Amino acid sequence: MFKIFNKPHPFIFNTYSIVIPGMAAFLIILLLAPFQFQEIEILQRSLYALLIALFVSASIFFTVKLLQKLFPAFMKEDNWTIGREVLLFLMVIFLIVLGIFASIFFTYTGNESIVQLFLKTTFFTVCISFFPIVILVLFEQYRQQKIQFNRAQKLTETLKAENEKLQSETIQYAISANQIQLKAENGKVALQLFPSEIICLQSDGNYVDVFYEVDKVVTKKLIRNRLKNLEETLTTSNFFRCHHRFMVNGNYITKVEGNARNLELTLRGIEFKIPVSRAKVKDVSSFLQTLKKSS
Structure with a gap:
């Protein structure tokens, strides 16, 4: 298990990393209406979905930026691994849980205890976050794979065009050097x-x-x-x-x-x-x- 977590992994943080999870969270809440969201009217549900989507995107952005500033060595791209990627996702989800729990806690009028409310909020948030995270990872992997493939193809074409010339000049270069x-x-x-x-x-x-x-x-x-x-x-x-x-x-x-x-x-x-x-x-x-x- 530790060997898997220590395997190299591309560190990808761009506009897609912020927008895709927010959009996915918005569509899941608005269209699928999991848990108790189906009981809320469509306009109010849309507002909730938009607020949660914005909060998800903001949490990702500020978490990564804060970690890059406070722990630059940990966030270094060359040292990035699967384990660090998983840890980053867990930290983002934890912050999202705290934010949603805080917003619910100050407006909550039910009979559940704080612990029950927190566990329930955590469960719902993790379940809703799972699909946006999977979508983001698959999309980024596909996009990065395509970028690297195109870059490698372009460089290889350059090499093919020059390779024979370079090999033919090797002997002359050896004599003069x-x-x-x-x-x-x-x-x-x-x-x-x-x-x-x-x-x-x-x-x-x-x-x-x-x-x-x-x-x-x-x-x-x-x-x-x-x-x-x-x-x-x-x-x-x-x-x-x-x-x-x-x-x-x-x-x-x-x-x-x-x-x-x-x-x-x-x-x-x-x-x-x-x-x-x-x-x-x-x-x-x-x-x-x-x-x-x-x-």
Whole structure:
């Protein structure tokens, strides 16, 4: 269960995140009239539905904005997970429950105790909120999936147009460029390669795996050092830090794929896909354009 909650999840907060739950709550109360709403006349029910819809939308907006201001580290997009998404929804629902309970409490004339009234309000609110939340999640997932797919398709088309040109110029680039010395933590040279021979670097704490290609043979070398230190050596425009654990050579990118969570890069000679950090997604397009111009 904890593994599921720790899985990455896209943090999506836009106009739809505010409007859709409010509209869904309005239509549910007005048309379906759950619980005791069917006993209220249509005009009065419409007013109740509108007020509740506005309160739902306002609760979502101010909850997210307040959390972003008070807990910026918790609300950081790169760290967003399924568990945090669920927690955010629970917090919003709790605030909605408190608001509705407060409005009912000051006008309530029945015989129920405060506890019974609160539990009843919570039950009704959770039941009504369930469908707007499901609708919102499905809509946002579909929309994000479509955005990422279109972005990946566009980037892949750019790569296809330039890939042959980049590969044909690799040999010439290798001859003209100076070799780079990749040093270990103790200062000793662990690898000496042309920039064009380096495919990517993968960090694992104090160690970095360097994937490189010489005479069409891909090799992996483990170096005791941090990726941040090696990054300072790779100063040419061909290299891109796409993730906190990965740095890639743009000349080896053959395909860009995307889903609702993130983008992934396919590199020539590498079997696994390279993730793109959510904070770096917008930079991929600019990097490829720069790479295209420099070629």
